[in-house]
Amino acid sequence: MTYLAKPALHHPTLACNKIGFTRRDYEGRVSTLCAGCGHDSISAAIIQACWELDIEPHRLAKLSGIGCSSKTPDYFLGQSHGFNTVHGRMPSVLTGANLANRGLLYLGVSGDGDSASIGIGQFVHAIRRGVNMTYIVENNGVYGLTKGQFSATADQGSMSKKGVANADSPLDLVGLALQLGATLVARGFSGDKPQLVPLIKAAMTHRGAAFIDVISPCVAFNNHAGSTKSYEYVREHNDAVNRLDVIPTRAEIVVDYAPGEVIEVDQHDGTTLRLRKLDPAYDPRDRLAAVNLIAQRQAQGEVVTGLLYIDPEAGDLHGHLNTIDTPLNALDARTLNPGAEALSRINARLR
Amino acid sequence: MTYLAKPALHHPTLACNKIGFTRRDYEGRVSTLCAGCGHDSISAAIIQACWELDIEPHRLAKLSGIGCSSKTPDYFLGQSHGFNTVHGRMPSVLTGANLANRGLLYLGVSGDGDSASIGIGQFVHAIRRGVNMTYIVENNGVYGLTKGQFSATADQGSMSKKGVANADSPLDLVGLALQLGATLVARGFSGDKPQLVPLIKAAMTHRGAAFIDVISPCVAFNNHAGSTKSYEYVREHNDAVNRLDVIPTRAEIVVDYAPGEVIEVDQHDGTTLRLRKLDPAYDPRDRLAAVNLIAQRQAQGEVVTGLLYIDPEAGDLHGHLNTIDTPLNALDARTLNPGAEALSRINARLR
Amino acid sequence: MKALAAVNDFVVKFANVNGSGSASANELFAKAILRMGVPVSPRNIFPSNIQGLPTWYEVRVSAAGWLGRRGGVDLMVAMNPQTWDGDVAELEARGYLFYDSSKPLPRSKFRDDVHVIGVPLTLLCNQAWTDPRQRQLFKNIMYVGALAALLGIDTDVIETLIGEQYKGKEKLLEPNFRALHIGGEYVREHHPEAIGLRIERADNVGDRIFVDGNDAAALGCVYGGATVCAWYPITPSSSLAEAFQSYCQKLRVDPETKQNRYAIIQAEDEIASIGMVVGAGWNGARAFTTTSGPGISLMNEFIGLAYFAEIPVTIIDVQRGGPSTGMPTRTQQSDLLACAYASHGDTKHVLLLPEDPHECFEFSAKALDLADRLQTPIFVMTDLDIGMNQRLCAPFAWDEAQAYDRGKVMTAEELEAGRDFGRSKDVDGDGIPYRTYPGTHPSKGAYFTRGTSRDPYARYSERGPDYVYNMQRLLKKFDTAKMLVPQPVIDQSAVPSRCGAIYFGSTSPAMHEAIGGLQANGIGLDTLRLRAFPFPDSVRAFIEAREQVFVIEQNRDAQMHSLLVNEFGIDPARLIKVLHYDGTPITARFIVDAITAHLRAAARRTHAA
Amino acid sequence: MKALAAVNDFVVKFANVNGSGSASANELFAKAILRMGVPVSPRNIFPSNIQGLPTWYEVRVSAAGWLGRRGGVDLMVAMNPQTWDGDVAELEARGYLFYDSSKPLPRSKFRDDVHVIGVPLTLLCNQAWTDPRQRQLFKNIMYVGALAALLGIDTDVIETLIGEQYKGKEKLLEPNFRALHIGGEYVREHHPEAIGLRIERADNVGDRIFVDGNDAAALGCVYGGATVCAWYPITPSSSLAEAFQSYCQKLRVDPETKQNRYAIIQAEDEIASIGMVVGAGWNGARAFTTTSGPGISLMNEFIGLAYFAEIPVTIIDVQRGGPSTGMPTRTQQSDLLACAYASHGDTKHVLLLPEDPHECFEFSAKALDLADRLQTPIFVMTDLDIGMNQRLCAPFAWDEAQAYDRGKVMTAEELEAGRDFGRSKDVDGDGIPYRTYPGTHPSKGAYFTRGTSRDPYARYSERGPDYVYNMQRLLKKFDTAKMLVPQPVIDQSAVPSRCGAIYFGSTSPAMHEAIGGLQANGIGLDTLRLRAFPFPDSVRAFIEAREQVFVIEQNRDAQMHSLLVNEFGIDPARLIKVLHYDGTPITARFIVDAITAHLRAAARRTHAA
């Protein structure tokens, strides 16, 4: 694109980045998610990361599947083209889009149901192909948009609001991504913006398949037995009328802890989550070490957050396919069409 | 079933197992696979294992997807019901069948294309649900039935007969199965019956999701540059007429090596495969250890074979769901139907 | 200006915010009227969202018992500032606008031709409670109390309902009662003049029950003997699977062992759910799945396998607005073609078409029988309007005498007796072959099931004649289905008529009401309600006996019209399309206008000629 | 007994074993006849297997140029003991049986009414070669040599072909020549008496080319400017994607950088392949996928998204026998309904119907234009008969003047100039909206693509009127398509006629030949060849101008018949179904018999009356 970005005149107090955009220029429509939803915090982190990276909004394409998480691309980067595809199949659409124009940045946003349940097949193959993308899963362990059923990342034995226990062993997308050859793998928490923004920036500047699993509590469907007192009342009411009648608006869960530390996070559903932030000394270039660390910590009931693995020399799908530098969607008939003469030679060979 | 198995009168020289069946009673139709196909050796191993385990053939149900490998259930256990389902979706059909009647043994046979490419999603979820089954993938790294395209388990950089290099990183089903919570995980080689038969027996007697990855060379689609001299000639002919015109019949690749040993296997495509048989001292009850061993050996270019992991105390899906011991398909209207009186009580509550 | 006046016959619409607790309060309002013996039919109009977006609840009160949507609003309960303008605009002239008058609104926000009733709900709540959540929550009950006072609904009826609702949660009773009374008293004090809309005790409800179709279908599956359910969440079908789960927990647990006589799997997607149902059906269990449009699309390949390999499968499609993700929270009848001819190659499938929750119960149970009898997929085509709205309908009934029909299953005894078994063979001339369950007999009756062509003994075959034999047999089987499925319901017009109308499913209440409206316009119509596909010959007879037949459906492309023409080879000219597909339930008004307009235009043409 | 005698007009069938090297030898035989100026049309009849099962190759020689299957066999080359009996039985009386006489066969194995020609191929090979593989391999060329001698095919023509074949592999030349001559000499020596079937030089081939439809379609995609191909292997479509790959390697590599001007992905399944094509189409590249029935079923959800979100997509469906896995190596036209109305909800899709490889090339390129112009999925409906058999057809042509039609794409300049952009808005009255490619302009023209309902400016909307506007616009767009798609080809009967026939796709050669046969029976037929759906009005006119119109298709359920009735509202009584669906290509004989029988029966009825 030969265009110079022409930011509108902004309120003087709004800081501009190198290309003259303020954070506002990276915002989208008003969110329709529940007040306090972790997903909105992630959208904010994406906006912050893009602003800090001086990304031209229109040079980024945002794709998603279906779900509350997958709705979020409508709520950030209003100047970017977005595609809300079908449930669980965003990876293939993103792959195709990427093939068509290697010149844009590709951001895939998905949910745990969208990626770990229906979408696990496409997740696996998009990653092993090394598609150059930032793939974010906003992981809340439930199906938000369809009202709180389990997703494949829900812990075994956990109770749904319908009082049904989850029998299946949970999928750890981070572990999978490492095994599938993702060249950047990280885990964040929606309420930890200071950690999340750098992770997103690292992913967006990485060439290859970058995956970030972001734990993102759902406020609506985690309000059952064990909830903090103030919601007890509402819960009883909902039980009585046996539907999700009242959804209390809540503050998002925010955490603040230092690298190397472990923090206990009380979740909306009363359970506590033990997050361990990677030690600054951790070397993220050893895939097997990352796998082991995660496994060992998991045994301790801890969830490791931070940049778990990165291969700075990673290649991507276009490299594998040796595609031309010009975006394929920009090639014209002259370059694409072998012409009539070549055709008559082909005809000759077929006689 | 109240029936006593009544084996037909057999040639006296044919050995009978405890329930009076000879190996013949475990055979199926004549195979239509290529002479020398590894898959036929696996069928033979299955027959041997069932015979040794004194399994009543009709108490086992065999299910498969689509592919050369998935055709094999027609070639063994002719007295068992079989279901050749659709491509890549055998796991869900097997899961449903298992739910309907927990009283039978379930054997799922699939290929690497069927399970690792189109079927990876169902593979993942069937395993994490702990379906009580023996799941065998006959792994040849190609799509046999559709004439030699890559499957998701093909090594990166390997060349297809069309001279196209494989760009994607390969899926290691064994590594995945371990991570997904399979409670028995093993790898075998089609040409190593002494090792394969016990592995199949272990899987069939295991309660829970048992997975065996069996390397099974394809003779038809691995005959290109680098092939042993005797096929060179045929290869050049096929190249010239630019189709798979002649498929030489070959002897299957058989290996014989001791536990703890490494053996180099020359494959039809001229590449060599380095198999390492697990050391007798190896303790298969540590999941993480298994993961690491595989990874380390892989770094050495070795493929580990043997019983990699087993959880003897494993539970299964029926346990998780707390289903009744009687097979669901055997419950009658009296037990299933709450009756008219209960219905009028329900009506009353709805007024 | 004279205000609207009506007794037991008007429309109240509640405009609320999603997740604010209004749903239960609104239902309480509707139920209270029912308990007074007056029929109501409520409808939710909700967004694809969890919290914060606008949602509406429309209650039609009709002593005459019309349960279809009427259109128009007589009393608007405007609780949502976001949608105020639209809500006010929607009111009929001389109607009533009920709102929270806590903070004053500019004159411009109102209409001169409607009656305004303000109640300072927020203020009243803030006086009564301190906890912000309780303030929010009881506002809803409070407006119910106010409306009850305005319309003359007995408070004790409401109190009884609240009592039933919070049984075991007594500490919730008191505040609810309090809110109820605060609302009522405020109205009695500040709006003493009775309004023109009244509820008066009547006896027009009878023994009918008040339930939504998903709940009913779930119960039908329990009674029909389904033991395996595999599903994947999707609006508007999720509540069906969840209702099946809770009914099973109540009705299907072994009293001694406390073990479950059912297995429910929330699969990873719709391909897996149908796959599990196919596996269970193949293995002799009664199994079903439930989904909506997108799920049907994903199930296509397996549906073709079940058709060709002849596996019993029950699929309950709670239809929503298509295509693609479409309008997930709106209603349509637009999956008919997608289901009737689902999957590649030559296929035809059986569809059942319930009109209300009562038939959702009946047809779901019936589907399980038909699936076993016909060994093929059976679709129950319900929709969001029936499935997710409580509807007054005849009570559920079950004839204990009737046993399950497991279809043609060859037993070990028969096999032992040497009876010939050809899995794909037509032995009875009805196109239906015998099958065996896996594990039946040690040496007889085993066969290999496949989606490829085969001979009558289920051996793989690529021979043309084997293939044709099998495909012809499947056609014959489909023909056999005609007499096994629920037969159509025909109604002769009171006034003589040369025209007919064909309708089905959730169009029923609107159609019944339309008959009267048409008669008022001097139009008599004989009607036929389709209850299944393939169509019995009586449908052809009905059409052929009439000059013109209107086919009324809720989709753009006249899909049922296509099925009728295609299956009967009838001249399409004789079948006139009446199509409603904006996602809202069809109304009697729409039907009356469409048919009247068509006939008048035709009349004009003939006069001109 | 007098043996069959014919010059340049007979059928030879080769019965071989899969994977034995016969395929290339048989093709050599067919090509040699072509090079002598005599038209041939060969057809493979192969199993779903890789090695060892029976496979046949049927070569029809026809100076008249009939390229359809004739039926019946005049000369059987029986090289497969497994199928000997059936092969011998299939021979026409007085026909010729050619076999390997190395080991004697009992008298009973033969027929008295056919001529037997034995050649001890195995013995001759064993004498000439020692390596078992060479013995096996050259047996094939040897029988070609023998047949050439018998039928009078010039050996030098064959040698030239072998020369072209093994260019660069000279060491293969000599043994092939040797085998050729051994076979020929043996025949000249032991079967000196010429047989009744002869090939004589002629000039009936002209400039036509000999190619299979998959190869042609692949080349069409190259010329049409496809840059992204995502596919999943499935018979009979795999060779199309593989041909695209090899054409791209030859024609689409940047001469300097050696980088590729294309991207081909073998996806993990058909859902992913269509997903990638949707993504690429959305992002402004020309993309296609190719598959067969089962793949179409799996693509259903994405097809609905592409229809509703208006994404250019090209899908080449090489049809095979359905339903389910069906008959993977047999031909059918049975995915018409599955594609025309693919996906849940109200949808309609454009189908192109090529008759031969020439049109496979043309329509594949055309499809890419139409997809961009109409912003919707375009299906190219070919089949196994066209796709996997080499067929004589007009040479490929490309008009260099014609540029690609990229459809309505708003440029950065237009946006900059402030032109109004509403992604879902009909500005030109043709129902087709404008789109922008991602990344076009920093502050204008970005929009959010979704499968849900929206307003003309692509904002999410659940409003009925917005939904209806959009759905009506899509109908208008579909109407616009009528004039953009390839128009039907109409042929007036030489003899006056009141009847017509409608046909399409691979039925063409059989239909052309049938015209003559029908005239011989005194029946004249006007014909219309459909080349696309939606149907232009000329199709309706053709039908309405005739008393009866036969609709000839290769499926069980008369799917094209349904489309005609459904789209035109024509009385089905006037459209008579002629259906062939056993998986073999339809023949002129079948068509002649079916139509003659119908008309004679009708005549009898009228006489009776």
Ligand SMILES: Cc1ncc(C[n+]2csc(CCOP(=O)(O)OP(=O)(O)O)c2C)c(N)n1
């Ligand atoms: C094919 C299909 N099946 C089911 C659905 C219904 N559906 C919409 S969102 C969703 C789950 C979303 O869960 P997740 O991805 O975790 O997103 P969240 O709402 O939790 O952020 C489902 C099942 C659908 N839209 N399409």
Ligand SMILES: Cc1ncc(C[n+]2csc(CCOP(=O)(O)OP(=O)(O)O)c2C)c(N)n1
């Ligand atoms: C939906 C669908 N897509 C594609 C195919 C074509 N197909 C048949 S078998 C096969 C691959 C089989 O590969 P694998 O599972 O590795 O089995 P193998 O033949 O190698 O033993 C494919 C793609 C199909 N049958 N169904």
Ligand code: SF4
């Ligand atoms: S339901 Fe849960 S995930 Fe969805 S918006 Fe609300 S809080 Fe977020």
Ligand code: SF4
């Ligand atoms: S093609 Fe390969 S996998 Fe298939 S039967 Fe032949 S050898 Fe086995």
Ligand SMILES: [Mg+2]
């Ligand atoms: Mg989620």
Ligand SMILES: [Mg+2]
């Ligand atoms: Mg394979």
